[in-house]
Amino acid sequence: AQSVTQLDSQVPVFEEAPVELRCNYSSSVSVYLFWYVQYPNQGLQLLLKYLSGSTLVKGINGFEAEFNKSQTSFHLRKPSVHISDTAEYFCAVTEGRGYSTLTFGKGTMLLVSP
Amino acid sequence: DSGVTQTPKHLITATGQRVTLRCSPRSGDLSVYWYQQSLDQGLQFLIHYYNGEERAKGNILERFSAQQFPDLHSELNLSSLELGDSALYFCASSVKALGGTQYFGPGTRLLVL
Numbered sequence: 001a002q003s004v005t006q007l008d009s010q011v012p013v014f015e016e017a018p019v020e021l022r023c024n025y026s027s028s029v030s031v032y033l034f035w036y037v038q039y040p041n042q043g044l045q046l047l048l049k050y051l052s053g054s055t056l057v058k059g060i061n062g063f064e065a066e067f068n069k070s071q072t073s074f075h076l077r078k079p080s081v082h083i084s085d086t087a088e089y090f091c092a093v094t095e096g097r098g099y100s101t102l103t104f105g106k107g108t109m110l111l112v113s114p
Numbered sequence: 115d116s117g118v119t120q121t122p123k124h125l126i127t128a129t130g131q132r133v134t135l136r137c138s139p140r141s142g143d144l145s146v147y148w149y150q151q152s153l154d155q156g157l158q159f160l161i162h163y164y165n166g167e168e169r170a171k172g173n174i175l176e177r178f179s180a181q182q183f184p185d186l187h188s189e190l191n192l193s194s195l196e197l198g199d200s201a202l203y204f205c206a207s208s209v210k211a212l213g214g215t216q217y218f219g220p221g222t223r224l225l226v227l
Contacts, residue, residue: 036218043116043204044218090157101147101170102206102216104157 002027002093006105013112015083021076021108023091033074034092034102035065044090050074061085086112117141118207118219126225132193135222139186139207145169146188147208147216148180152201163188164211195226 007022025031032051036044048059055067065076074091091105117140127133139146148160150173159172163182174180177195182188192199202221208214 034215043118043220044206045116046215046217049215101159101162101172102149103159106156 002095002103004091004093004103004105006091006108008108010109013081015112015114016080018079019081021089023074023105025072025093027095029095032094033067035076036090038088081112083112085110116217118205118217120205120219120222122222124223127195128227129195131195135190135203137188137205137219140217143207143209145208145211146182147206148190149204150201169211197226200224200226
Protein backbone atom coordinates (compact mmCIF):
# COMPACT_ATOMS: atom_id res chain seq x y z
CA ALA A 1 0.00 0.00 0.00
CA GLN A 2 1.11 3.51 -0.72
CA SER A 3 1.79 6.14 1.93
CA VAL A 4 2.93 9.75 2.09
CA THR A 5 4.99 11.44 4.78
CA GLN A 6 5.20 15.19 5.11
CA LEU A 7 8.01 15.66 7.53
CA ASP A 8 7.07 19.13 8.79
CA SER A 9 3.67 19.96 10.21
CA GLN A 10 4.49 23.67 10.23
CA VAL A 11 7.07 25.79 8.40
CA PRO A 12 7.45 29.42 9.47
CA VAL A 13 9.28 31.69 7.02
CA PHE A 14 9.75 35.38 6.38
CA GLU A 15 8.38 37.07 3.29
CA GLU A 16 10.70 36.93 0.24
CA ALA A 17 12.68 34.04 1.73
CA PRO A 18 12.95 30.69 -0.10
CA VAL A 19 11.03 27.70 1.18
CA GLU A 20 11.07 23.93 0.77
CA LEU A 21 8.24 21.69 1.91
CA ARG A 22 9.27 18.08 2.14
CA CYS A 23 7.34 15.04 0.96
CA ASN A 24 8.38 11.40 0.91
CA TYR A 25 6.29 8.54 -0.38
CA SER A 26 6.38 4.78 -0.32
CA SER A 27 5.00 2.58 -3.03
CA SER A 28 5.92 -0.67 -4.68
CA VAL A 29 4.88 0.50 -8.14
CA SER A 30 5.25 3.59 -10.29
CA VAL A 31 3.43 6.62 -8.99
CA TYR A 32 1.84 9.88 -9.94
CA LEU A 33 2.51 12.70 -7.46
CA PHE A 34 0.62 15.87 -6.67
CA TRP A 35 0.81 18.95 -4.49
CA TYR A 36 -2.41 20.65 -3.46
CA VAL A 37 -2.85 23.90 -1.52
CA GLN A 38 -5.69 24.69 0.85
CA TYR A 39 -6.23 28.34 1.76
CA PRO A 40 -8.17 29.05 4.98
CA ASN A 41 -11.81 27.99 4.73
CA GLN A 42 -11.43 26.86 1.12
CA GLY A 43 -11.16 23.64 -0.84
CA LEU A 44 -8.03 22.09 -2.29
CA GLN A 45 -6.42 23.63 -5.35
CA LEU A 46 -3.99 21.74 -7.54
CA LEU A 47 -0.53 23.35 -7.48
CA LEU A 48 1.35 20.92 -9.70
CA LYS A 49 1.63 17.29 -10.67
CA TYR A 50 4.19 14.76 -11.82
CA LEU A 51 2.92 12.06 -14.17
CA SER A 52 6.02 11.24 -16.25
CA GLY A 53 8.85 12.90 -18.16
CA SER A 54 10.94 15.72 -16.72
CA THR A 55 11.50 15.29 -13.00
CA LEU A 56 11.34 19.06 -12.40
CA VAL A 57 7.74 20.18 -12.48
CA LYS A 58 6.60 23.78 -12.52
CA GLY A 59 3.25 24.75 -11.09
CA ILE A 60 1.14 27.78 -10.40
CA ASN A 61 2.10 30.75 -8.23
CA GLY A 62 5.83 30.23 -8.79
CA PHE A 63 6.04 26.83 -7.11
CA GLU A 64 8.05 23.91 -8.45
CA ALA A 65 8.76 20.38 -7.29
CA GLU A 66 11.34 17.76 -8.12
CA PHE A 67 10.61 14.04 -8.36
CA ASN A 68 13.47 11.95 -7.03
CA LYS A 69 12.80 8.27 -7.58
CA SER A 70 15.88 7.00 -5.74
CA GLN A 71 15.00 9.00 -2.64
CA THR A 72 11.24 8.53 -3.11
CA SER A 73 10.76 12.25 -2.59
CA PHE A 74 8.74 15.03 -4.20
CA HIS A 75 9.76 18.22 -2.38
CA LEU A 76 8.00 21.50 -3.12
CA ARG A 77 10.01 24.71 -3.47
CA LYS A 78 9.51 28.40 -4.03
CA PRO A 79 12.45 30.83 -4.33
CA SER A 80 10.64 33.79 -2.75
CA VAL A 81 7.41 33.51 -0.78
CA HIS A 82 4.64 36.08 -0.30
CA ILE A 83 2.29 36.64 2.60
CA SER A 84 -0.47 35.30 0.36
CA ASP A 85 1.27 31.89 0.23
CA THR A 86 0.21 31.28 3.83
CA ALA A 87 -1.84 28.09 3.55
CA GLU A 88 -1.76 24.36 4.15
CA TYR A 89 0.03 22.27 1.55
CA PHE A 90 -0.76 18.62 0.90
CA CYS A 91 1.35 16.11 -0.96
CA ALA A 92 -0.58 13.22 -2.53
CA VAL A 93 0.22 10.04 -4.45
CA THR A 94 -1.69 7.68 -6.65
CA GLU A 95 -0.22 4.47 -7.94
CA GLY A 96 0.05 5.26 -11.61
CA ARG A 97 -2.31 4.58 -14.44
CA GLY A 98 -4.10 1.61 -12.96
CA TYR A 99 -5.39 3.26 -9.83
CA SER A 100 -7.68 6.12 -9.01
CA THR A 101 -7.49 6.87 -5.31
CA LEU A 102 -5.29 9.60 -3.87
CA THR A 103 -3.41 9.05 -0.64
CA PHE A 104 -2.62 12.32 1.12
CA GLY A 105 0.04 13.33 3.60
CA LYS A 106 -0.98 15.02 6.84
CA GLY A 107 -0.22 18.46 5.41
CA THR A 108 2.31 21.22 6.08
CA MET A 109 1.16 24.61 7.27
CA LEU A 110 3.26 27.34 5.64
CA LEU A 111 3.25 30.49 7.76
CA VAL A 112 4.69 33.54 5.99
CA SER A 113 5.32 36.60 8.12
CA PRO A 114 6.48 40.11 7.14
CA ASP B 115 -12.83 28.08 -9.06
CA SER B 116 -12.36 24.39 -9.90
CA GLY B 117 -15.77 23.99 -11.53
CA VAL B 118 -16.84 21.40 -8.93
CA THR B 119 -19.79 22.52 -6.82
CA GLN B 120 -20.91 21.19 -3.46
CA THR B 121 -24.01 21.91 -1.43
CA PRO B 122 -24.64 22.80 1.27
CA LYS B 123 -21.54 24.71 2.42
CA HIS B 124 -22.35 24.17 6.08
CA LEU B 125 -24.55 21.66 7.85
CA ILE B 126 -25.35 21.45 11.56
CA THR B 127 -27.30 18.48 12.82
CA ALA B 128 -27.75 16.24 15.84
CA THR B 129 -26.46 12.79 16.67
CA GLY B 130 -28.53 10.00 15.21
CA GLN B 131 -29.72 12.07 12.26
CA ARG B 132 -29.20 11.50 8.54
CA VAL B 133 -27.87 14.04 6.02
CA THR B 134 -27.23 14.15 2.29
CA LEU B 135 -24.33 16.00 0.72
CA ARG B 136 -24.45 16.86 -2.96
CA CYS B 137 -21.71 17.25 -5.54
CA SER B 138 -21.79 18.35 -9.17
CA PRO B 139 -18.62 17.51 -11.11
CA ARG B 140 -16.88 19.69 -13.67
CA SER B 141 -18.51 19.67 -17.07
CA GLY B 142 -17.31 16.59 -18.96
CA ASP B 143 -15.92 14.78 -15.93
CA LEU B 144 -17.22 11.25 -15.43
CA SER B 145 -15.49 10.41 -12.16
CA VAL B 146 -16.55 11.63 -8.72
CA TYR B 147 -14.58 11.02 -5.54
CA TRP B 148 -15.52 11.70 -1.93
CA TYR B 149 -13.01 12.54 0.80
CA GLN B 150 -13.31 13.28 4.50
CA GLN B 151 -11.01 15.77 6.21
CA SER B 152 -10.84 15.70 9.99
CA LEU B 153 -8.29 16.97 12.49
CA ASP B 154 -7.31 13.53 13.74
CA GLN B 155 -7.47 11.49 10.51
CA GLY B 156 -6.42 14.09 7.96
CA LEU B 157 -7.69 13.72 4.38
CA GLN B 158 -9.09 10.26 3.72
CA PHE B 159 -10.53 8.79 0.57
CA LEU B 160 -14.06 7.45 1.00
CA ILE B 161 -15.41 6.28 -2.36
CA HIS B 162 -15.08 6.68 -6.14
CA TYR B 163 -17.78 6.53 -8.82
CA TYR B 164 -17.24 6.50 -12.56
CA ASN B 165 -20.15 7.07 -14.91
CA GLY B 166 -22.65 5.82 -12.37
CA GLU B 167 -20.75 2.80 -11.15
CA GLU B 168 -18.81 2.34 -7.95
CA ARG B 169 -15.10 1.87 -8.77
CA ALA B 170 -13.26 1.97 -5.46
CA LYS B 171 -13.95 2.10 -1.76
CA GLY B 172 -11.70 3.50 0.92
CA ASN B 173 -12.27 4.03 4.62
CA ILE B 174 -16.01 4.49 4.30
CA LEU B 175 -18.18 3.48 7.23
CA GLU B 176 -21.17 1.19 6.69
CA ARG B 177 -23.41 4.05 7.91
CA PHE B 178 -22.26 6.06 4.87
CA SER B 179 -23.34 5.44 1.30
CA ALA B 180 -23.05 7.23 -2.01
CA GLN B 181 -24.41 7.14 -5.50
CA GLN B 182 -23.84 8.82 -8.83
CA PHE B 183 -26.86 9.70 -10.92
CA PRO B 184 -27.31 9.63 -14.73
CA ASP B 185 -26.62 13.38 -14.91
CA LEU B 186 -23.31 12.55 -13.14
CA HIS B 187 -23.98 14.47 -9.94
CA SER B 188 -23.30 12.50 -6.79
CA GLU B 189 -24.73 12.33 -3.30
CA LEU B 190 -23.08 11.16 -0.12
CA ASN B 191 -25.53 9.94 2.52
CA LEU B 192 -24.45 9.89 6.14
CA SER B 193 -26.77 8.20 8.63
CA SER B 194 -26.91 7.51 12.37
CA LEU B 195 -24.55 10.42 12.76
CA GLU B 196 -22.05 10.49 15.61
CA LEU B 197 -20.02 13.36 17.05
CA GLY B 198 -16.93 11.94 15.37
CA ASP B 199 -18.48 12.37 11.93
CA SER B 200 -17.98 16.12 12.22
CA ALA B 201 -15.58 16.97 9.43
CA LEU B 202 -15.11 18.64 6.08
CA TYR B 203 -16.37 16.48 3.24
CA PHE B 204 -14.85 17.12 -0.16
CA CYS B 205 -15.92 15.99 -3.55
CA ALA B 206 -13.48 15.82 -6.45
CA SER B 207 -13.96 15.05 -10.10
CA SER B 208 -11.81 13.93 -13.00
CA VAL B 209 -12.29 13.03 -16.64
CA LYS B 210 -10.90 9.53 -16.48
CA ALA B 211 -11.74 6.42 -14.51
CA LEU B 212 -8.10 5.81 -13.65
CA GLY B 213 -5.08 8.03 -13.22
CA GLY B 214 -6.77 11.35 -13.97
CA THR B 215 -6.05 14.60 -12.17
CA GLN B 216 -8.66 15.27 -9.50
CA TYR B 217 -10.19 18.73 -9.07
CA PHE B 218 -11.74 19.48 -5.71
CA GLY B 219 -14.89 21.29 -4.72
CA PRO B 220 -15.06 23.79 -1.84
CA GLY B 221 -16.33 21.19 0.61
CA THR B 222 -19.25 20.78 3.00
CA ARG B 223 -18.52 21.42 6.65
CA LEU B 224 -20.58 19.06 8.81
CA LEU B 225 -21.03 19.67 12.51
CA VAL B 226 -22.77 16.99 14.55
CA LEU B 227 -23.94 18.18 17.98
